[in-house]
Amino acid sequence: xxxxQERGPGAVEAEVRRFWLRRLLLVVALVxxxxxxxxxxxxxxxxxxSGIAACAAMYGRAASAVESAQVDMSWPFPPTRGKHNDMxxxxxxxxxxxxxx
Numbered sequence: 338x339x340x341x342q343e344r345g346p347g348a349v350e351a352e353v354r355r356f357w358l359r360r361l362l363l364v365v366a367l368v369x370x371x372x373x374x375x376x377x378x379x380x381x382x383x384x385x386x387s388g389i390a391a392c393a394a395m396y397g398r399a400a401s402a403v404e405s406a407q408v409d410m411s412w413p414f415p416p417t418r419g420k421h422n423d424m425x426x427x428x429x430x431x432x433x434x435x436x437x438x
Contacts, residue, residue, distance in 0.1 A: 385434075388414045389429060409430070410426075410427060411426050412424075
């Protein structure tokens, strides 16, 4: 009771409200961060757009199933130091980044 007398009536309730508001803001921030990370990893990045366009052009020029299989095994992204290029044209097509025509 001494604490309430020093702070005044309603101070404890205000402190409890602030506590839960901070918790709510933390949860909202984590949900937003999770959404941004999901969007970042689920969508192709702009740097991949040129590779996707290159694969689409190569598939457009392929006249037979053998040529299409060769395009499936090609790597559209230029090699960069320290980055593993793990998406071939076939994997991009299987992931749905390229439409079958």
